[in-house]
Amino acid sequence: MARLNLKAIEERIKPLAGREAYDKQFIFDLLLAYGRSKSSITRLRTGSLNVAEHPETEVAQKNIVYFRYTQGDLLAELEELRLSPLVTKFTPRFVIVSDYVQLIAYDTKTAENRTFNLREIDQHFTFFLPWAGMEKAQYTAESHADVKAAEKMGKLFDELASANPGLLDNPDNRHGLNVFFTRLLFCYFAEDTGIFTQNQFTNAVGSHTLEDGSDTAEFIRDLFAALDEADPARKPAHLADFPYVNGRLFRTDSALTVPRFSAKAREMLIELGRQIWLDINPDIFGSMFQAIVTPGKRSNLGQHYTSVPNILKTIEPLFLDGLREEFENAYDNPKKLEALLVRIGRIKVFDPACGSGNFLVIAYKELRRLEHSILQRQAELEGTVKLFDKSRINIENFFGIEIDDFAVEVAILSLWIAKHQMNQELKKLFGVEIPLIPLKETGHIHAGNATRIDWNDVCPNNGTDEIYLIGNPPYVGSSMQTAEQKEDFVHVFNATKYPKKLDYIALWFIKGADYITDSAAELAFVSTNSITQGEQVGMLWPSIFAHGVHIHFAHTSFKWENNAKGAAGVTVVVVGLSTSTNTERFIFNEDLKNAVNHINGYLTDAPDVFIASPSKPLAKQLPPMTYGSKSTDGGGLSFDVHEKEQFVTSWPDGAPFIKKYMGAQEFIKGIDRFCLWITDESVADAKQVKGIVQRLKIVERMRLESKKLATQERARTPYRFAEARYKPTDSIIVPSVSSERREYIPMGFLGPDTVISNLAFAVYDAEPWLFGLLTSRMHMVWTRAVAGQLGTSLRYSNTIVYNNFPVRELTDTEKQELTQKALRILDVREYHCEKTPAQLYDPDLMPDNLREAHWGVDKFVDSLYSDRGFETDEDRLSTLFAMYERMTAAEDAAQPKKRTRKKKS
Incomplete structure (x- = not known):
């Protein structure tokens, strides 16, 4: 399928609007406008791809659309089709009914619907953007x-x-x-x-x-x-x-x-x-209602609500997709349909951080809808509706743990409400009344701290039961954890020594892995992407994999947002764990599903490697990258623009001691700062300038007042930076923190008169080819995978990211060509010198010629790793991890030889 942008789709839709008359050709034209291939449309038109039950009036393509022409009541026809087992069987994204004057469309993923005249299709084209791979920012149409x-x-x-x-x-x-x-x-x-x-x-x-x-x-x-x-x-x-x-x-x-x-x-x-x-909707109301009565949460009404499509990202690949596929395979076999009913009636769903029950409610509803579709198909095959007085999907098979006792009550209530709503849906389909009251099922929602409770006491796992653990456990970074939460780590690890920088959510993965070990149970949790980046990977995933479990599917980083009032947005991943060796493995990236051989802790198709923090680069040709220079000066050694001008005007003899002073923010935002840089050799001359002497007294006083002995000691040399790493050479500045929105981290190639501060990383004695390598897409892919995050921003690391970056030895010719392409980036930046790097690298504002210059570097650097290039970033990352594994293995193999030679000498 061709990938089109919004403008292109809008232009392709315009010719469909305002026609005098419409017929069946309309649906084919509509699909073409969103980038569906001509060959697939031809097959759909001729019937080989059309799975509709009545192809003369219907067009249906699995996962895409189910379209019906009717002269009857459009709304009634849509409702019938929406609840039809065919929709469950073929999972079309959109169900559409039209009389070729009006159209009603239903989005099966977001539950939104839209009614309009066909002549006005151009005014509603954004509704069908998911066909072009563009999901809506607001996934659900909540009342x-x-x-x-x-x-x-x-x-x-x-x-x-x-x-x-x-x-x-x-x-x-x-x-x-x-x-x-x-x-x-x-x-x-x-x-x-x-x-x-x-x-x-x-x-x-x-x-x-x-x-x-x-x-x-x-x-x-x-x-x-x-x-x-x-x-x-x-x-x-x-x-x-x-x-x-x-x-x-x-x-x-x-x-x-x-x-x-x-x-x-x-x-x-x-x-x-x-x-x-x-x-x-009990899936949203419970969370908002909980916020109403909980101190401090009222202003965030709706913040803790998880939207239905986001929950489906977790439960569909975990079990729903498999059940739907089994339904499709059993569609014409009554015995298999009955066996599937028995199976789903035995499934247990367990959320060990259930809050007010969002995940449990959606899982319950989806299983009920599948049950209804099976019952409908059975009725079609047997010509009669079976008599029944209850659903096979029992609330008693839904388990949860929640630390907030009120949320426990809301979760139970939400399940009852969901049950009644599904009973009403069943009544519409079959005329069968299943009364909700008296309430008998209560589920197994337990109040307590999930990190302290034995999960088998809540949902016993006998090893063979079909149990699915789901949920969105609490995140809480290491620096934000309470004393009680840190004690939870001690309890789970059964030791006072544990990785102190782990996020709190890691405890759910550790307990979850232990729970599913040697059993048929599987789990899928939502997590901040921090546990799949940076040093946390090496802290967490070895202990997870030691349980004999593996990652069998994952959604890579995406924004976890919803359309409730005050909606929260955080970058998350979804990780599924299983012990089954027969389970297919998939990585979802922006809703594209890719089959892979293996998924490691960085959520890529690569071996299980764990990135350490070496003190020097793995690639021997890379020069060292260090933090910049730290002043610890109380403001005595640094100037803003106004202070610098005043100083030079008052003491012009002090000008030779002033250099540009730049950290990440100064570079990215184009802020001018300056500093005094005085060496041991020049200090005597510097002290001849009265203004410098005054400033050094500020430094001396600040350092003497410090509580740190090392800082007090440095008061003896107030002219010298506390940590002086500057060299009078060309240098590369690498911001320590950069917005994740940017396609590239803005890096700078600086002259010898700029001092890089400790709020950025520095490579001295730098050459332009290295600048090109570090600004390449290849290096960005590596950075996004292994770097940590500060909030939602990328946090670069000279040890984890740079020192581990795998690159083979480059020839002089390759360095020369890479130098030319890197200089092109710098030339284009100079052409746009009126703009700051923040503006130049804003993905919405980036100049075309700068983007093209980066593409030139990207293409060449890709060629250094593969003769065939790369189709996706996942391919790049797999290559990088494989190279990293080879290089570290070679280095490890060389170490004993070095020790042996040393011992013999």
């Missing part, structure tokens, strides 16, 4: 009622806290209030979805309580008790019509705090009942 209702809940919470001073000071009261809100949410949902009668709860509050709110708390206590009573005769007469719910939610022995109500709080309670709760 605004979810956020709106959660915000109203928050206001009620605040009003009740105000009406009950001191209530929240007691932790037991807070927990009881959390339970109270969980029950309220169920009542609102129940009265809008047929569990209660329509508006039964809200009408009862309005009818049986005083407007001043004085008796509202008492009424609610009585109502909750009635919902825990199976015998109507034992309920108050005015509550006898309320059904029996129970299922732990309304049990009378649970902690409960029903607060006093003010008139305003009562009115807000009734107002909430006027919201439409029918279509609330």
Whole structure:
């Protein structure tokens, strides 16, 4: 498929708009406009690629589209097609229904739909961009009622806290209030979805309580008790019509705090009942609702919500894709269909950091939808619908651990809501009513610290059960961990010595690997990409692989975002672990699925190598890279532009001692700074300048006041940088931190009169060919793989990145050609001298001639590693890791010989 940009697609769509009439050719033209190949469209048109059930009116291509022409009700036809087992079987990205005047399209991945006239297709072309490999920034069309209702809940919470001073000071009261809100949410949902009668709860509050709110708390206590009573005769007469719910939610022995109500709080309670709760999404609402009642989280409403498409990145390759493939293979075989039903009914799903249940809810819903499709297909094959009174997918097969006790209650509630919603979907399909209440299944959601709990006590793993661990465990970098979290490391490692720089999430991978060892269980966790970069790889993955597990699929780095209010965005990976040697292995990169032979800890198709931090370059021809010079001067040795001009004006004799002074920010943003650089040989002359003497006193005083003895010692030589590494030679400056958005880290080739600060790395005695090598795509691919991160920015390392960078010995001719191409980059930069490197290397602003100059370097450097070049960065990285393994093996093999020779001498 050709890859097109947004503008190209827009131009290709324009001719499809405004036609007088449309026919079946429209769908073929539409697919062509998004870059589908002409050959595939020809095969689709002739029928060899068309998997539709009725090819005369339908066009269907697996994973792409299911299109139907109809003269009937478009919405009804779309709903029928969307729920059809064919959609489950062929997993089209878009389901489209049209009468060739109007069109309704449904995105199966994001659950968005769009209705428009065909003549206006050009106004809606962005909806189908996933066909061209461009995913939407907002994956899901969540109902605004979810956020709106959660915000109203928050206001009620605040009003009740105000009406009950001191209530929240007691932790037991807070927990009881959390339970109270969980029950309220169920009542609102129940009265809008047929569990209660329509508006039964809200009408009862309005009818049986005083407007001043004085008796509202008492009424609610009585109502909750009635919902825990199976015998109507034992309920108050005015509550006898309320059904029996129970299922732990309304049990009378649970902690409960029903607060006093003010008139305003009562009115807000009734107002909430006027919201439409029918279509609330438990996968988002639970997280937002949790934020409402948790101190410090209100401003981040929706931040902890994980969108459905992002969750599917985890559970689809882990088990859903395989189940769907099995369904496709069993499509015409009743015995295999029944066997598949039995299988999915036995599957256990376990989230050991479940929060309010997002992952469990989506996994439950997807398994239910697969079950419905199987049942539909069975009915088609057998000509009759089987009678059943319950789903094979049992909430009791869903397990979780969560440290927040309120989130535990919300997770259980979310599963109940999801179950009822799927029961309603089943009713639409088969007319079969499966009542939700009385609640019997509660799942196995345990409150506790997952790092301290034996996971087998929550979800026993007998070695043969089909168990899938999923989730989005807490990240928490090493510097942000609490004392209790550091104790969790001691507990998991069973030792006080452990890799101190590991992220907190590493504990879930370690415990997860131990849990699935020697069993059929598999796992897939979302993680910050930090555990697959830099020094953390060597700290974590050897112990993971030692359990006999391997990475069987991975999503490489992508933004974990959602469209909830205040949505959070962090760069993450998805990593799947398995013990099965027969499991196919895949790497997903921007939703492209690539089959690979092996996946290492850096999430690339390469051997299991672990990058160390050597003190010198692996490639002998590379000169050393060090930190720049550190002043530790209290401002005495450094100047900004204004200070420098004043100094030179006042003491012109001091000008020869001033040099440009540059760190990462100064270089990238084009900020001018200067410093005094005084050598031992020139210090006597420097002290003849009064302005220099004054500045040296500032340095001396600052160093003497330091608590560090080494700094105090350096007060004796205030003219000298605390760490002086500058050489009066050409140098390369490498920023220690750079935005991950940039295709290339902006590096500089500097003259001999610039001092590089310790906030950047420096290569002295540098030659232009090395500048070209370091600014190449090859080196960038290596950097992105093995460097760490500071926030979402790349954090370069002279030891892990530079010293380990594998490159063969270059000939003089190769160095000369690389020099010419590197100088072209520098010439183009000079041509754009009015722009800073930050502007030049902004991916949206990068000049074409600069990009072309870099491409010239990229192509040549690629040729140094492969005669055939590279199609993808994954290919580059595989080559680099293979070369790294060979070079380190050769170096290790040479070491004993050197020691032996030394011993003999």
